Amino acid sequence: MSRAGKIARRTFLTGSIATAGGVAFGVYMYRRPSANPLAAGLHEGEAALTPYVLIRPDGVTLITPRADLGQGAAHVQALLIAEELDIELDQVGLDPGPPSAAYYNTALSREALPFASTNESRLAETARSLMDAPIKFLGIQITGGSTTVPDGWQKLRVAGAVARETLKAAASLETGLPVSDLRTRGGAVLLPDGTRLPYTGLAARAAEIDPVTDVTLRDPSAWRLIGKPTMRSDITAKSTGQQLYGIDVTLPGMLFAALRTNPRQGGEMLGYDASRAETMRGVHKIVPVTGGVGVLADNSWRAMRAVEAIRIDWGPAPYRPHQGEHWRALENSFTDKRRDSRLRNDGDVDATLASTTPLEAEYRAPYLAHAPLEPMNATLQIKDGKVDIWTGTQIPRFVQKNVASVVGVKPAQVHVHVTMSGGSFGHRLEDMMVRRAAELAMQADGRPVKLTLSREEDMAHDYPRQIAMARGRGTVSGGHVQAFDLGIAMPSIMRSQMRRLGMPMMGADLQIVAGAWDQPFAIPDYRVSGYRAPDLAPISSWRSVGASTNGFFHESFLDELIHAAGADPLEERLRLCNHAPSRKVLETVGEMSDWGAPLPEGRARGIAFCLSFGTPCAEVVEVTVTESGIRIDKVHVAAEVGRVIDPVNFENQVQGGVIWGLGHAILAETTYDDGMAEQRNFDSFRFMRMYQCPEIIVRGLENDSRVRGIGEPPVPPAAPALANAIFAATGIRLRQMPFVRDMDFV
The missing domain is CATH 3.30.365.10 (Aldehyde oxidase/xanthine dehydrogenase, molybdopterin binding domain)
Incomplete structure (x- = not known):
C-alpha cells in the first residue's frame, strides 16, 4: 500500500473520533x-x-x-x-x-486532503464530506x-x-x-x-x-x-470603457493616498525625513504606517510624487537577501529532515534505481510576480463608528475581520463593497494593502481615503509565486518507462499565506507536490516526494499554485524518460494512463493536433499533460526553428470539465491560461538582490507580446460526472509542452525557466 493510503486512513479515523462525541449537534448545525x-x-x-x-x-x-x-x-x-x-x-x-x-x-474541501482527485473511494468521499463542515462553520x-x-x-x-x-x-x-x-x-x-x-x-x-x-x-x-454561447454580462461596459473597477471609485471629499513600505518584504522602517514632501503642492498629511509611510494628498499623482520625495532609512530583510542564497537553500533541502510528504510511493523505486544507472535531471522555476494590469488599490472611509471599504478582493470576510482589528471595531461594523478587479492571478488573495489603507484612513478625520499603489510599489511588495526546484531519477526497460522518482523542493506556500491571514497551517503542504504526486499514470516504480525548504521571501498563491511549477517538472522528466525508452510521447502516456477521463483527454488532443503526422523540416510538436484542481488537461505545442529563434505556431488543448457552462467563456479562459503559462515560461522571473525584488515594471518583468501569440484551438470534454473548473488547469501543461516541442525540434532540453536564458524566441 502507498503511504498516501496510510496517511489518509489515519487522518480519517482521527477525524471520526473527534467528531463522534458531538455528532448529533454537528449534523444539526451543518444542515441548518x-x-x-x-x-x-x-x-x-x-x-x-x-x-x-x-x-x-x-x-x-x-x-x-x-x-x-x-x-x-x-x-x-x-x-x-x-x-x-x-x-x-x-x-x-x-x-x-x-x-x-x-x-x-464548498468546493475548497476537495483540494484540502491527501486524496488524488481520481480517488472516488468511499473513504475519500467521506473525508471530503467531513472537510466541508469546518469550511461551512468558519464561513x-x-x-x-x-x-x-x-x-x-x-x-x-x-x-x-x-x-x-x-x-x-x-x-x-x-x-x-x-x-x-x-x-x-x-x-x-x-x-x-x-x-x-x-x-x-x-x-x-x-x-x-x-x-x-x-x-x-x-x-x-x-x-x-x-x-x-452567450455574451458575457460585462462585455459591453468593458468594450466601451464604462466598466468601473476599484481604481475608479470616487467619493465626495476624498483624499488620495500613496504608500512606501520597506521593499525588503516584512522589514522595518528605521526612520524617515519628510521635510521636502511636506512642502509639495497638494500634500495634506504625512502618515507613518506599519513598515513605512504614506502621503494623503488631493490627487494620486501628487501623493505618489510626494511619497517618493521622503528620505527613508529601511531595515534589513528578514530573509536571505540575495538570489543565489535562495537557490542554495533549495539545493540543500533534499534531505530526510526536510521531507514534507511522500504521497506517491508505488513499487520498489530504490531497488529498481539501484539495478542500473538511472537517468538524472534537475529543473528550476523562479519566483514570479502576479502583476495584474490594475495595481492594488482600496478606498476606505471611517466615520461614525463604521468602516466602508471599496476594493477588489478574493477574500472579503478576511478583509472585514482584519480591517476591524486594525481600526479597533467589530467585524459587523466593517462593510466591504467588492468591486470588479482588473486581474489578480492570486494577488487579491492578499489584504495587506487594505490594512495599510485602513491605517491611513484612521488619520483622515472621517474623509474617504483612496490608496493606489504605483506599479513599482505594487510589484516590489507582491507576494510572488514560489521558487522551486526538482530532481528526477528514473529508468526505462523494454521500450517503456519503468521507474520515476521525483523530488520537489520549495518553501511552503500555504504557511506563508495563511500566516498573513492569521490562520494556522498544520500538517504537510500539499501544494509542494500538487500536479505531480496525483497524476493518473501507472508507472511500475513511481515515487513523488515533497521537501519543504526553509522560509525565504514571502510567497503566495499564483495561478495554478504548486502545479504551476510541478507540471513543468513532472512532464519534462517524464518526456525525458519516454525519449530514453525510444517510445512515442503520446503513445507511452496513453499506455501508462489509468484514468479513463484523462486517457480520453490525451486521445482527443492527439486527434486535434494530428499527432504523428509528418511536419516540415524545422518544425516539431511537444505534448504535456497535467491533472490539477480535478481537471485533466493536455496540450500539444507546435514550434518552428527560425534563424532568429523559436516561433510558437499553434497550441491544441483538450480538457475534461464534466460540463461546459458557456462555450465562449470556456474558450477564452483556456486560451488565456495557455498564454499566461507560455509567456511566463519564456520570459518572466522575479529575482532578489539586497532583499529587494529587482523587477518593478513591465520593462524588466517581460511577458508575451501579441505578435508572439500562437493560434490556440480548444476542446472541452463532458464525460466526467463531476463538474470541474477551468481557470487554472490550462497553465501547468503549457511550459512543458513547449519545452518538449523545442527538444523535438532542436535536441536541446530546457530545464530552467525562463527559457529565454537558453533560447531565443521570435
Whole structure:
C-alpha cells in the first residue's frame, strides 16, 4: 500500500473520533441553513428569496459572491441562477453581495486532503464530506482554486429554482390558481390565459411566505442558457470603457493616498525625513504606517510624487537577501529532515534505481510576480463608528475581520463593497494593502481615503509565486518507462499565506507536490516526494499554485524518460494512463493536433499533460526553428470539465491560461538582490507580446460526472509542452525557466 493510503486512513479515523462525541449537534448545525445576509434592511415590496436572488419593485438582482477578476465569474454565476429562475441575463443586475458565511466555498474541501482527485473511494468521499463542515462553520468565502463553477453548479441552480417556485407560490396566493397551472418565462409567472405577472410585482407577496425548498432541477434537455454561447454580462461596459473597477471609485471629499513600505518584504522602517514632501503642492498629511509611510494628498499623482520625495532609512530583510542564497537553500533541502510528504510511493523505486544507472535531471522555476494590469488599490472611509471599504478582493470576510482589528471595531461594523478587479492571478488573495489603507484612513478625520499603489510599489511588495526546484531519477526497460522518482523542493506556500491571514497551517503542504504526486499514470516504480525548504521571501498563491511549477517538472522528466525508452510521447502516456477521463483527454488532443503526422523540416510538436484542481488537461505545442529563434505556431488543448457552462467563456479562459503559462515560461522571473525584488515594471518583468501569440484551438470534454473548473488547469501543461516541442525540434532540453536564458524566441 502507498503511504498516501496510510496517511489518509489515519487522518480519517482521527477525524471520526473527534467528531463522534458531538455528532448529533454537528449534523444539526451543518444542515441548518446559513442566515440570509440580504434579509436585513429590506424595504417594503422587496424580497430576498435566497441569499442569491433579490427582487425589488424596480428589478431583479442576482448575487454573484465569487469575485470577478476578469475571468467571467459574475457572468457564469448569474447564468446558473438565471437558468432555473427563468429570467434573461439582460433583465437582471449583478452584485457581488456582502461578505457572509452564507457564501462559503464548498468546493475548497476537495483540494484540502491527501486524496488524488481520481480517488472516488468511499473513504475519500467521506473525508471530503467531513472537510466541508469546518469550511461551512468558519464561513470560508474565498475565490480561487478554479472552484467557482464546481462550488456553484448545484447551489446556484437550486437558488434559482427555489426563487422560481416561491414566486409561483406567491402568484398562486394572488390569483387563487393552483401552482400546477402556473409556468414561468422571461422574468414573469404565466397564468393559463397568458397573463404575465412580473416577478417584481410579486416580490411583496413572496416576502410574506416561507421559501419553497422542495424543488426539482430541470433536465438538461430543457436548458436555455447552460452549454449555449452567450455574451458575457460585462462585455459591453468593458468594450466601451464604462466598466468601473476599484481604481475608479470616487467619493465626495476624498483624499488620495500613496504608500512606501520597506521593499525588503516584512522589514522595518528605521526612520524617515519628510521635510521636502511636506512642502509639495497638494500634500495634506504625512502618515507613518506599519513598515513605512504614506502621503494623503488631493490627487494620486501628487501623493505618489510626494511619497517618493521622503528620505527613508529601511531595515534589513528578514530573509536571505540575495538570489543565489535562495537557490542554495533549495539545493540543500533534499534531505530526510526536510521531507514534507511522500504521497506517491508505488513499487520498489530504490531497488529498481539501484539495478542500473538511472537517468538524472534537475529543473528550476523562479519566483514570479502576479502583476495584474490594475495595481492594488482600496478606498476606505471611517466615520461614525463604521468602516466602508471599496476594493477588489478574493477574500472579503478576511478583509472585514482584519480591517476591524486594525481600526479597533467589530467585524459587523466593517462593510466591504467588492468591486470588479482588473486581474489578480492570486494577488487579491492578499489584504495587506487594505490594512495599510485602513491605517491611513484612521488619520483622515472621517474623509474617504483612496490608496493606489504605483506599479513599482505594487510589484516590489507582491507576494510572488514560489521558487522551486526538482530532481528526477528514473529508468526505462523494454521500450517503456519503468521507474520515476521525483523530488520537489520549495518553501511552503500555504504557511506563508495563511500566516498573513492569521490562520494556522498544520500538517504537510500539499501544494509542494500538487500536479505531480496525483497524476493518473501507472508507472511500475513511481515515487513523488515533497521537501519543504526553509522560509525565504514571502510567497503566495499564483495561478495554478504548486502545479504551476510541478507540471513543468513532472512532464519534462517524464518526456525525458519516454525519449530514453525510444517510445512515442503520446503513445507511452496513453499506455501508462489509468484514468479513463484523462486517457480520453490525451486521445482527443492527439486527434486535434494530428499527432504523428509528418511536419516540415524545422518544425516539431511537444505534448504535456497535467491533472490539477480535478481537471485533466493536455496540450500539444507546435514550434518552428527560425534563424532568429523559436516561433510558437499553434497550441491544441483538450480538457475534461464534466460540463461546459458557456462555450465562449470556456474558450477564452483556456486560451488565456495557455498564454499566461507560455509567456511566463519564456520570459518572466522575479529575482532578489539586497532583499529587494529587482523587477518593478513591465520593462524588466517581460511577458508575451501579441505578435508572439500562437493560434490556440480548444476542446472541452463532458464525460466526467463531476463538474470541474477551468481557470487554472490550462497553465501547468503549457511550459512543458513547449519545452518538449523545442527538444523535438532542436535536441536541446530546457530545464530552467525562463527559457529565454537558453533560447531565443521570435
